[in-house]
Amino acid sequence: MKSETxxxxxxxxxxxxxxxxxxxxxxxxxxxxxxxxxxxxxxxLSGKKYSFNPDQVAFIAxxxxxxxxxxxxxxxxxxxxxxxxxDSSIHKEILDKYLTSxxxxxxxxxxxxxxxxxxxxxxxxxxxxGNFDRVGLQIYLLEILYLLARSQQEAVITDANMLRAExxxxxxxxxxxxVMNSNDIAAKLGVSSRHVNTIFKEQYNKxxxxxxxxxxxxxxxxxxxxxxxxxxxxxxxxxFESLSTFYRTFNNYMNTSPKKYRAAxxxxxx
Numbered sequence: 001m002k003s004e005t006x007x008x009x010x011x012x013x014x015x016x017x018x019x020x021x022x023x024x025x026x027x028x029x030x031x032x033x034x035x036x037x038x039x040x041x042x043x044x045l046s047g048k049k050y051s052f053n054p055d056q057v058a059f060i061a062x063x064x065x066x067x068x069x070x071x072x073x074x075x076x077x078x079x080x081x082x083x084x085x086x087d088s089s090i091h092k093e094i095l096d097k098y099l100t101s102x103x104x105x106x107x108x109x110x111x112x113x114x115x116x117x118x119x120x121x122x123x124x125x126x127x128x129x130g131n132f133d134r135v136g137l138q139i140y141l142l143e144i145l146y147l148l149a150r151s152q153q154e155a156v157i158t159d160a161n162m163l164r165a166e167x168x169x170x171x172x173x174x175x176x177x178x179v180m181n182s183n184d185i186a187a188k189l190g191v192s193s194r195h196v197n198t199i200f201k202e203q204y205n206k207x208x209x210x211x212x213x214x215x216x217x218x219x220x221x222x223x224x225x226x227x228x229x230x231x232x233x234x235x236x237x238x239x240f241e242s243l244s245t246f247y248r249t250f251n252n253y254m255n256t257s258p259k260k261y262r263a264a265x266x267x268x269x270x
Contacts, residue, residue, distance in 0.1 A: 009030060009080060009081060009082050009085070010080070010081040010082070010085055010134070010137050010138060010141060011079075011080055011081075011126065012077060012078070012079045012080075012119065012122045012123055012126055012137075013077075013078050013080075014037075014075065014076070014077055014078070015075075015076045015077075015078050016073070016074070016075050016076075017041070017068070017070035017073070017074040017075075017076075018070065018073055019070060019071065019072050019073055020069075020070060020071075021069075021070040021074070022067065022068070022069050022070075023067055023068040023069075024067055025044065025065050025066065025067040026065070026066070026067070027062075027063050027064055027065050027066070028060070028062060028063075028080070029062050029063065029082075030062060030080050030081060030082050030083070031059075031060065031061060031062060031080070031081050031082070031083060032058075032059075032060040032078060032079065032080050033057060033058070033059055033060070033078075033079040033080075033144065033148075034052075034057065034058040034060065034076050034077070034078055034079075035055075035056075035057050035076065035077040035079070035115060035116070035119060036052055036053060036054050036055065036056050036057075036074070036075070036076055037054065037075040037076065037077060038054060038073070038074070038075040039054070039070070039071070039072040039073050039074045039075065040052065040053050040054075040071045040072055040074065041068055041069055041070045041071050041072075041074040042068070042069040042071065043058055043066065043067075043068055043104060044066060044067045044068070044069075045058060045060070045064065045066045045102050045103070045104065046064055046065060046066070046101075046102050047065075050104045052068065052074075052104075055107070055109075055112035055116070056104060056105075056106070056107075057104070057105045057107055057112075057115065057148065058102075058103070058104050058105070059099055059102060059103055059104075059105055059148060060102045061099075061100075061101055061102045062083060064101075064102035066102065077119050079119065079122070079141070079144070081141060085138065085141075086142075086145075090142065090145075094145050094146065094149045095145070097149070098148070098149035098152040098153055099145070099148060099149060099152065105148055105151060105152065106151070107147070107148070107151050108151070111147050111150075111151055114143075114147055115144055115147055115148075118140045118143050118144050118147075119140075119144070121136075121140055122136075122137055122140045122141070125137050125140065161199040161202065161203070162199075162203055164191075164196075164199055165199050165200045165202070165203035165204065166203070168185065168196065168200060168208060169200075169203075169204065169211065171185075172185070172208065172211060172212050172215055173215060176212055176215045176216050176219065176238065176239055177216075177219075177237065177238055177239040178239070179212055179239065181209075182196070182197070182207075182208065182209055185208045185209070185212070196208055212239075213249060213253070214253075216238045216239050216240065217238075217249065217250060217253050217254070219237075219238045220234050220235070220238045220246070220250065220258065221254075221261065221265075223237065223238070224258055224261055224262040224265065224266060225262070225265045225266050226266070228266075231243070231246075231258050231259065231262070234258070235258075246258070
């Protein structure tokens with residue numbers, strides 16, 4: 001598809017819709033990036049419905065069916081471009097890896113601000129209308145696609161880290177008596193102890209060693225309440241290397257000693 005001047009299409013337009021307006025289901029042969037400027041609506045994309053709110057971005061691949069319902073007066077910027085306008089290497093590294101299908105992309109506040117600024121620049125560049133200014137449009141388009149791809153990459157990393165953290169938590173839950181230190185924990189995931197601490201804390205607001213200590217102490221409390229095992233046996237059974245460390249840690253955690261805790265809670269010894 002070419003414009004009237006024979007150029008490949010890359011254009012930015014504003015689409016304003018009154019309250020309750022509906023854009024019926026349709027598709028385009030081009031790519032589209034929709035950016036909500038004001039108010040709210042509903043986006044139906046490839047059969048799925050999404051709330052469409054300010055600073056949200058919809059990436060729409062060619063021939064993807066979509067429709068929009070405006071809940072209030074809805075203002076959207078529509079960036080349209082042809083597949084062939086991008087260099088094949090850019091297409092491969094960005095579209096084919098991170099923007100393979102139509103989707104609503106969740107960008108953070110800073111990414112949204114960057115995209116908004118780039119769209120402003122595109123509107124100005126487009127108003128100039130010269131061939132050189134079309135180069136500017138392509139540059140800004142690439143920056144926007146890069147930001148969208150980066151947000152998708154970050155989402156993939158976040159999901160992967162979440163799975164790692166969950167895997168580690170389950171490992172600690174079932175092997176708390178065997179874990180020696182942070183290096184031992186990191187080895188189970190094949191990453192550095194620093195990275196383990198970061199991803200675990202992001203997910204659970206504590207380090208793996210802090211969680212390990214909590215699990216051990218909860219196990220110790222249960223044994224103190226429900227059995228008559230010697231405290232030194234309980235200490236080693238739950239994974240502590242020395243009785244003094246166990247007493248100190250227990251006292252810091254429970255504000256009482258293991259012996260006093262047992263006296264107050266183990267009714268089987270009465």
